[in-house]
Amino acid sequence: MGRYFFFIGRAERIVLIVLLLLISSGAVLLSLTSRGQNQMSALASPADTIYRPDHYVGPPAHLRNSSAPKFRQRQILDLNTVDSLTLIKVPGIGPAFSHRILALRRQLGGYYTVLQLQEVYGMDEDKFLSLKGWFRIGRSPRTYRLDSLISGDIPRHPYLSYTQVKSLNRLISRHGRIMRWSTLMRDPAFSRDDSIRLSPYFIEAPKSLQ
Secondary structure, eight states, X not given: OGGGTTOOOHHHHHHHHHXXXXXXXXXXXXXXXXXXXXXXXXXXXXXXXXXXXXXXXXXXXXXXXXXXXXXXXXXXXXXXXXXXXXXXXXXXXXXXXXXXXXXXXXXXXXXXXXXXXXXXXXXXXXXXXXXXXXXXXXXXXXXXXXXXOOTTOOOOOTTOOHHHHHHHHHHHHHHXXXXXXXXXXXXXXXXXXXXXXXXXXXXXXXXXXX
């Protein structure tokens, strides 16, 4: 029986070969990974992890520096004048959120209330509550007087729907000029909510002209 003790059948040989291949592959991968990490360590310092050959300098600082130092104490910032570099210093705001806040400001022509931050994509209630105390409205948003609107040349605004633009064109053609929101609200295209939402941007004529 002793002469067969070390006998290895065909199936066992295959298993051993597979195991040896797996062990060899693992050793090679480990060696390559270690070498790659050493090369990256030589190319980049802890303070600058971007590889920069002569023909590439990396993205601008305001896009690269997502870990910009944050304000240690609360600052009250004007939501209509603050820039992206200042926004990313607010705890909870990174480059992506900063871009969205400024993009919505640009589309609206400015915020009329800090509450509009809730309309920024990705803003949930908890995030809004943590951010609202950092902002105020200093500079007013861009406005248009109702009596200056011209049929066929209504300014674009994200709060104005296509149906409402058509109604404005029709009403201006019929009345000549629109002085007050009460005139618009008699049209089914405009609700009370619309007047609250739009009146900071489309303002009534001075009472002396009404």
